Amino acid sequence: MQHRLWPLTDRLVARMADSSLLDSVDASNLQRPPRSAGLHMSTLLRALYPPKASGDIDEEQLSIYGLLGLAFEDRAELALLSLAKEDDWPYTASRPGEVDWCGVKGSPDILLVPKPAWQDELTKRELSLKVKWRSSGAVPREPGENQFASKWDYELSQCMAYSDPLGTDGAILMVYFVCGNWKGAKSPEVLAWELDFERREVEETMQALATIALDLAS
Numbered sequence: 194m195q196h197r198l199w200p201l202t203d204r205l206v207a208r209m210a211d212s213s214l215l216d217s218v219d220a221s222n223l224q225r226p227p228r229s230a231g232l233h234m235s236t237l238l239r240a241l242y243p244p245k246a247s248g249d250i251d252e253e254q255l256s257i258y259g260l261l262g263l264a265f266e267d268r269a270e271l272a273l274l275s276l277a278k279e280d281d282w283p284y285t286a287s288r289p290g291e292v293d294w295c296g297v298k299g300s301p302d303i304l305l306v307p308k309p310a311w312q313d314e315l316t317k318r319e320l321s322l323k324v325k326w327r328s329s330g331a332v333p334r335e336p337g338e339n340q341f342a343s344k345w346d347y348e349l350s351q352c353m354a355y356s357d358p359l360g361t362d363g364a365i366l367m368v369y370f371v372c373g374n375w376k377g378a379k380s381p382e383v384l385a386w387e388l389d390f391e392r393r394e395v396e397e398t399m400q401a402l403a404t405i406a407l408d409l410a411s
Contacts (some may be wrong), residue, residue, distance in 0.1 A: 194338065194353075194391065194394055195339075195388070196388050198387075199386060201283075202383060202384065205273070206383045208272035209268045211272075217275045228291070232297050232298065232406060233297065233298045234354050238351055262322070262324040266322045269320070269367070282308075283310075284315075285305070286320070287303070299354065301319045301355045301358075302321050303322070304317065304318075304319055304320070305317060318361055318365050319365070323348060323368045328373075329373055329384060350398050352366055354399065356395050357399060362390060366385065366388060367383065
């Protein structure tokens with residue numbers, strides 16, 4: 194997997210933070226799909242990468258933490274709908290809805306598709322949006338080959354897992370680091386990476402998830 198910082202991050206974040214955003218786009222266009230019953234990709238990923246003990250945090254508290262992630266997703270979607278109206282913004286954006294992979298359900302965040310003028314130089318990608326309290330201090334800032342620490346395995350594998358059902362060869366992982374690098378004023382920081390997958394990596398990830406799905410079904 195190759196990664197590089199996404200050059201459009203600052204422009205997207207600036208639009209997300211624009212207080213007049215709701216004047217340029219209708220919030221009723223938000224497309225969050227319902228979650229159906231059955232086995233979900235997140236269940237397989239949690240089994241593959243079990244979360245570390247979270248102390249005394251219960252399910253209700255976790256759901257409150259999750260509100261920030263939902264708000265971040267919605268604001269990003271509104272900003273992308275606004276930017277898509279501008280001629281020099283290269284992508285259209287939409288919620289792909291729930292996808293199905295061999296009977297396993299998944300809910301990708303946002304699908305970015307290049308506009309016709311950019312189709313020769315850009316490719317469609319899922320935009321995966323995360324809110325994290327972990328530090329941004331050790332994440333890769335330079336282009337390279339998977340310089341992420343193992344704590345990012347869940348997020349990277351999730352991006353790969355949606356590659357097959359969406360027909361993409363890469364993704365954009367965008368992370369809101371609530372406390373930045375946890376130094377000084379602990380100012381928030383938003384970073385995003387373009388990720389390009391090797392077919393071998395995707396196949397290995399899907400095989401690992403398929404094995405877990407079989408174990409859960411038996």
